[in-house]
Amino acid sequence: MSEEYAVVSVEASDSERAAEAALRPKHLADFAGQPVVREQLSLVLEAALARGRTPDHVLLSGPPGLGKTTLAMIIANEVDGSLRLTSGPAIQHTGDLAAVLSSLQEGDVLFIDEIHRLARTAEEMLYLAMEDFRVDVMVGKGPGATSIPLPLPPFTVVGATTRAGLLPAPLRDRFGFTGHLDYYSVDELTQIVARNAIKLDADLSREAASEIASRSRGTPRIANRLLRRVQDWAQVRGSGKLDLAAARSALSVFEVDAKGLDRLDRAVLEAVCTRFGGGPVGLTTLAISVGEEPETVETVAEPYLVREGFLVRTPRGRSATPLAWEHLGLVPPAELRGSSDSRSGGASAGGGLEDPLLFS
Ligand SMILES: Nc1ncnc2c1ncn2[C@@H]1O[C@H](COP(=O)(O)OP(=O)(O)OP(=O)(O)O)[C@@H](O)[C@H]1O
Numbered sequence: 001m002s003e004e005y006a007v008v009s010v011e012a013s014d015s016e017r018a019a020e021a022a023l024r025p026k027h028l029a030d031f032a033g034q035p036v037v038r039e040q041l042s043l044v045l046e047a048a049l050a051r052g053r054t055p056d057h058v059l060l061s062g063p064p065g066l067g068k069t070t071l072a073m074i075i076a077n078e079v080d081g082s083l084r085l086t087s088g089p090a091i092q093h094t095g096d097l098a099a100v101l102s103s104l105q106e107g108d109v110l111f112i113d114e115i116h117r118l119a120r121t122a123e124e125m126l127y128l129a130m131e132d133f134r135v136d137v138m139v140g141k142g143p144g145a146t147s148i149p150l151p152l153p154p155f156t157v158v159g160a161t162t163r164a165g166l167l168p169a170p171l172r173d174r175f176g177f178t179g180h181l182d183y184y185s186v187d188e189l190t191q192i193v194a195r196n197a198i199k200l201d202a203d204l205s206r207e208a209a210s211e212i213a214s215r216s217r218g219t220p221r222i223a224n225r226l227l228r229r230v231q232d233w234a235q236v237r238g239s240g241k242l243d244l245a246a247a248r249s250a251l252s253v254f255e256v257d258a259k260g261l262d263r264l265d266r267a268v269l270e271a272v273c274t275r276f277g278g279g280p281v282g283l284t285t286l287a288i289s290v291g292e293e294p295e296t297v298e299t300v301a302e303p304y305l306v307r308e309g310f311l312v313r314t315p316r317g318r319s320a321t322p323l324a325w326e327h328l329g330l331v332p333p334a335e336l337r338g339s340s341d342s343r344s345g346g347a348s349a350g351g352g353l354e355d356p357l358l359f360s
């Protein structure tokens with residue numbers, strides 16, 4: 001992905017992870033938003049603590065940057081267990097997993113990020129460990145090899161995935177609790193930004209907090225990043241105060257508009273509207289016209305544009321909705337204005353042709 005689009009990217013670069021670590025809430029009570037998951041998780045944890053047992057295995061699913069890793073750390077903290085970190089891609093062989101499992105201490109929390117990317121053979125070893133607290137260690141090679149069962153102390157697996165649908169059912173079934181994280185409201189993000197400003201020692205006004213929140217695509221990771229950019233601007237170009245004017249100036253420098261769209265997002269919408277009459281236009285043609293790879297348009301720009309109702313994917317290509325025209329300050333062609341109902345079956349901008357299969 002081009003670095004220039006990174007300001008609203010949902011992915012974190014390696015250097016950003018350190019900045020993120022400093023902003024992670026440490027307790028469930030400080031974790032803003034996600035009231036359902038928070039309540040469910042607090043029940044699971046409190047009950048386990050009351051019984052003096054390790055909590056059931058927890059699966060956390062949801063889009064990037066919404067707090068899965070943060071929650072895993074909170075869980076370890078709340079149950080006073082040591083956190084052991086690994087990830088699906090880091091476990092290439094069953095031996096790697098056996099080594100991790102056999103070093104676990106009672107009450108440890110084993111966090112497996114991107115658990116949908118575990119190798120099949122490792123998955124089977126994990127089933128046994130999760131269910132029976134046992135790992136079969138292979139000793140020797142070839143025909144003489146034997147497997148020795150090694151009992152494991154009680155521990156808790158916390159799995160995180162952005163693709164819960166890719167987890168095989170037997171693995172999913174071994175989690176006693178699954179929490180699904182969803183996008184945050186502007187109010188929740190405002191609260192997160194305001195709290196983090198204190199941690200960053202930034203003098204942030206309430207209006208600036210909600211301005212940043214409303215441009216953050218429902219994602220705390222993006223909100224935190226925009227907060228840091230506004231802080232940069234205030235320090236270098238402003239008075240040091242993060243007020244509404246500073247927030248707006250900073251976000252305009254970084255080309256994040258009022259709806260959280262960046263340059264690529266707007267380029268895509270503009271191309272669909274002005275060059276292709278609102279669409280439908282095929283992905284490849286669209287990508288060429290904005291000078292990007294089809295994959296970048298599809299994975300970086302489209303998900304948010306579709307989610308926010310600016311773009312619809314139809315079997316014949318991408319179409320702009322009236323909202324897109326309005327957002328760009330453009331007047332849609334007459335046939336798109338208030339007449340989407342008269343074009344039943346046509347490529348109406350209202351998305352009448354939306355194919356649910358395209359969204360799976
Ligand atoms: N509810 C929240 N309250 C406060 N900060 C949050 C919350 N959720 C996430 N954050 C912050 O957002 C950033 C990203 O969160 P985190 O790394 O937990 O996301 P993730 O779901 O693990 O993302 P990925 O799928 O990319 O691994 C962190 O800095 C974290 O502190």
Ligand SMILES: [Mg+2]
Binds near residue numbers: 068070
């Ligand atoms: Mg994570």
